[in-house]
Amino acid sequence: MLRAGGNAVDAALAAMLASFACEPLLTGLGAGGYMLVVRPCCEPVLLDFFVEATGRGADASARAQLIPISVSFGDAIQVFNVGAASVGAYGLPAGVCQASARFGVVPLSELVSPAASLARAGVQLNAQQAYVIEILGGIVTSTPECASLFAPSGRLLEVGDVIRQPELADALERLGDEGSVPFYSGDIAAAIVAWLSTRGGMLTAADLAAYEVVDREPVRVGYRDREVLTNPPPSAGGILLAHALALLDSSTAPPDSCRIIDVMERTQARRTADFLAGLDEPRFVERFLHRRGPLGSTTHIAVLDRDGWACSVTCSNGSCSGVVVPGTGMHLNNMLGEQDLNPLGYHRHPAGRRLPSMMAPTVVLRAGEPELVLGSAGSNRIRSAILQTIVRVVDDRLRAPEAVQAARLHFEEGIVYAEPGAETIGLETAGRAISRFRERNLFFGGVQAAQRDGAGGFWGGGDPRRGGAAVVVEDGP
Numbered sequence: 197m198l199r200a201g202g203n204a205v206d207a208a209l210a211a212m213l214a215s216f217a218c219e220p221l222l223t224g225l226g227a228g229g230y231m232l233v234v235r236p237c238c239e240p241v242l243l244d245f246f247v248e249a250t251g252r253g254a255d256a257s258a259r260a261q262l263i264p265i266s267v268s269f270g271d272a273i274q275v276f277n278v279g280a281a282s283v284g285a286y287g288l289p290a291g292v293c294q295a296s297a298r299f300g301v302v303p304l305s306e307l308v309s310p311a312a313s314l315a316r317a318g319v320q321l322n323a324q325q326a327y328v329i330e331i332l333g334g335i336v337t338s339t340p341e342c343a344s345l346f347a348p349s350g351r352l353l354e355v356g357d358v359i360r361q362p363e364l365a366d367a368l369e370r371l372g373d374e375g376s377v378p379f380y381s382g383d384i385a386a387a388i389v390a391w392l393s394t395r396g397g398m399l400t401a402a403d404l405a406a407y408e409v410v411d412r413e414p415v416r417v418g419y420r421d422r423e424v425l426t427n428p429p430p431s432a433g434g435i436l437l438a439h440a441l442a443l444l445d446s447s448t449a450p451p452d453s454c455r456i457i458d459v460m461e462r463t464q465a466r467r468t469a470d471f472l473a474g475l476d477e478p479r480f481v482e483r484f485l486h487r488r489g490p491l492g493s494t495t496h497i498a499v500l501d502r503d504g505w506a507c508s509v510t511c512s513n514g515s516c517s518g519v520v521v522p523g524t525g526m527h528l529n530n531m532l533g534e535q536d537l538n539p540l541g542y543h544r545h546p547a548g549r550r551l552p553s554m555m556a557p558t559v560v561l562r563a564g565e566p567e568l569v570l571g572s573a574g575s576n577r578i579r580s581a582i583l584q585t586i587v588r589v590v591d592d593r594l595r596a597p598e599a600v601q602a603a604r605l606h607f608e609e610g611i612v613y614a615e616p617g618a619e620t621i622g623l624e625t626a627g628r629a630i631s632r633f634r635e636r637n638l639f640f641g642g643v644q645a646a647q648r649d650g651a652g653g654f655w656g657g658g659d660p661r662r663g664g665a666a667v668v669v670e671d672g673p
Contacts, residue, residue: 260396
């Protein structure tokens with residue numbers, strides 16, 4: 197799309213749509229997300245099209261039980277809850293259409309065409325794609341409709357197998373031709389609501405009809421001589437990332453592993469019940485960042501273009517719900533069953549409330565110009581992955597490829613999780629409990645980053661943990 201004359205938003209949208217065909221368990225039309233757009237001479241804007249809590253006009257007593265599924269990352273196990281009751285009101289169709297109409301120059305019908313072709317012809321699975329299907333095997337075989345896509349012969353698809361999604365191709369083409377209306381008030385919406393209602397889901401026609409994309413002002417925080425823009429409340433991840441950067445910025449020395457883990461621990465401690473309850477309140481950002489202290493999955497795509505546009509977009513289907521609605525091309529999210537998004541308990545959010553995601557599309561500005569565009573997949577590991585990548589670029593002066601590939605740490609519930617190559621001597625001396633991974637793992641997120649240096653050169657970091665890739669377009673139209 198860049199070669200065809202599109203801008204950063206066009207390129208991000210085309211790649212995002214293609215990811216629906218290539219990473220259908222992690223993202224898709226039944227998912228939600230956020231897009232941060234930075235344009236020359238304009239105020240930056242964050243488009244919020246994340247998943248909402250459901251239940252307008254629904255009978256809560258008819259709600260089905262969530263279905264727990266254990267997912268093994270090899271050296272760590274996480275429980276995800278799936279099924280009809282886990283499905284929230286999706287935002288991707290609305291978000292795609294609004295972003296294209298407001299910021300794009302390439303018609304949406306052209307943006308969806310490559311993605312629809314991939315879905316219809318099929319995608320041959322590489323090792324990373326097959327690994328995602330393997331670890332989510334319990335989810336993708338939880339319903340016959342999902343199993344027909346990911347285990348069509350009674351076994352999970354493996355490396356070299358081809359996954360074809362003709363109904364997704366049809367849905368993408370309708371999105372390009374008709375916009376988002378069929379997905380929120382038309383036949384696709386009606387089919388989804390009817391399918392879920394007979395299976396104990398709480399998504400109603402009123403929930404979909406009321407869904408809107410919301411403009412938000414990004415959170416801004418200084419770090420060294422840069423300004424970092426990221427996702428504001430009611431999302432939780434961006435403001436926690438901003439808090440961690442502010443803590444690190446209180447010292448001029450480049451942070452070592454002990455300092456980074458200390459900041460992760462202090463940031464995690466701020467994610468209290470009061471914090472989560474207050475995310476929807478006016479002026480929450482100001483109170484949170486300035487009230488105290490020394491302050492002043494999922495897929496991601498990052499794009500920088502030669503005209504100074506930057507686009508950072510993160511989308512997620514959670515771990516997917518296993519609910520595929522026949523005839524619609526829609527594999528629905530499980531956000532109402534994600535523990536990380538419901539830390540105070542399930543089904544406690546009122547209908548229409550945006551869930552407090554950890555997703556944090558981010559842009560780092562230097563002298564007011566986009567220098568680094570990044571974001572990550574990885575649930576609770578999103579903010580730690582982004583934090584460490586920014587530190588590697590700004591403090592350690594690594595290029596985006598090296599910064600993304602550098603070994604990572606993550607702190608949670610008193611344990612430091614460490615990839616091979618991460619510096620842990622100081623942490624051991626300090627008596628930290630360390631859980632070591634034997635190899636790099638998508639547990640630690642999937643950062644995708646685009647960077648522009650002072651000389652006008654472009655660099656891209658695609659995370660090998662999640663099969664990421666980067667392309668620098670040398671020639672324009």
